[in-house]
Amino acid sequence: MEIQTAQEKFIETWGNLGSSWGINKSVAQVQAFLLLAPEPVSTDDIMERLRISRGNTNMSLRQLMDFGVVYKKNIPGERKEYFVSEKDIWKWAPKIMAVRKQRELNPILEVLTELKEVQNTAQTKEGAMFVQQVKEIEAFSSKVSKVADKLCSPKSEMLRKLFKFFV
Amino acid sequence: MEIQTAQEKFIETWGNLGSSWGINKSVAQVQAFLLLAPEPVSTDDIMERLRISRGNTNMSLRQLMDFGVVYKKNIPGERKEYFVSEKDIWKWAPKIMAVRKQRELNPILEVLTELKEVQNTAQTKEGAMFVQQVKEIEAFSSKVSKVADKLCSPKSEMLRKLFKFFV
DNA sequence: ATAAACTTTCAGAAATTATTGAAAGTTCAA
DNA sequence: TTGAACTTTCAATAATTTCTGAAAGTTTAT
DSSP: OOHHHHHHHHHHHHHHHHHHTTOOHHHHHHHHHHHHOSSOEEHHHHHHHHTOOHHHHHHHHHHHHHHTSEEEEOOTTOOSOEEEEOOOHHHHHHHHHHHHIIIIIHHHHHHHHHHTTOOOTTOOHHHHHHHHHHHHHHHHHHHHHHHHHHHHSTTOSHHHHHHHHHO | OOHHHHHHHHHHHHHHHHHHTTSOHHHHHHHHHHHHOSSOEEHHHHHHHHTOOHHHHHHHHHHHHHHTSEEEEOOTTOOSOEEEEOOOHHHHHHHHHHHHIIIIIHHHHHHHHHHTTOOOTTOOHHHHHHHHHHHHHHHHHHHHHHHHHHHHSTTOOHHHHHHHHHO
C-alpha cells in the first residue's frame, strides 16, 4: 500500500472512531492529519488535504488546542500560522480524556451528589428504589471519576502502571 | 425535593450523559426509568412517562436488550410484555462498555494492525512519521483493548480491583 | 378461522449537529 | 494610515441522526 493511501485510510478511520465516541469527525481527522505531519502545517494545508472549509478547519484546530493536544508554531519569516500536534500518545490521549471527563462527567456527578440528599419521606417503593440507585450510581461514578483523574493527570505514571498491572 | 421531581431530574441528566458519550438520549432515558422502577414496566408505561413514541420505545428497549442490561419479564396472566433492568451497576456498566468496545474499538484495531504492515519503502519523512505513529497508536490501543476486556469480562473482579488499587 | 391484543417495522418528518463561505476582525509592513 | 495577508465569526445550509405513527406482522383466546 502506498503511504498516501495508508495515510488516507488512517485519517478516515480515526474520524470514524471519533464520531462513535463523541468527538466531531472533522476534529478527529484534523488531529490525525497533524499526527502524521512531520512538519508544521497551515490552515490551508489542512483545508486542501481534508477538503473542508476554512471555518471548519479553524474551529477544529481551536478544539484541539482547547484539548491541549495541538499548538501554534511560528515559522520565522512566515506571516501564516502553523500548527503541530503533540505526537506522544501517552501525553495526548490522557489530555483529551481529562478535558472530556471534566466537561461531561463532572456535571453529572454534581447532580448525583445533589440527588443523593433526597429523602424517601413518603416511604414508597419508588422512593426506596430511587435512593438506592442514586446512592449506588453516585458511589460508582465517584470511583470512576477518581481513577480517571489519576490516569489523566499530567506526567502521571498511572497509565503505564495500569497497563503493567492489568495486561 | 419530591421523589417525582428527583426522578425526572435523574432521567434527564442520564439522557444528557448518554448523548455526550455516544449513547442515544432516549435509550439512556429508558434505562434510567427502568433503573428506578421497582416493578416490571410495559412499553406503554415508558411511552407515557417519557413522552416518546411506540417506535422509539421499542427501538430503545431493543438496544438495551442488545447491551444485555434489560430483560423481558413475563407477568403471569398478562398478555403484555414487561421489562426490567439489571439493577446492579457493577453488572450493567461493564456490559455496556464491553459491547461498545467490541463494536467501535475492535474494528479500528483491525485497521491499525493492517496499517502497521505498511513499509516506508520510499524513505520519506512522511513515511517515517506514518510508520512511527501507527506503531505507537496500535501499541497503545492494544493495551487499552486488553485492559477493557479484563475490566468488562463477566463476573470479573477486575473492576473492583482497579478501584481498590487506584483510589 | 377470526379477531382482539399486542409488537415490530420503516418511510417520512423533525430535530440536532456539522459545515460552509462570505463578511468582519486583526495584524503588520511600508 | 493604508491595504495586503491572514484569522475568526456566524448566519445560512447541508448532512446526519433521531423520532413518529400508521401499517404490517405476530400471538393467543375463543
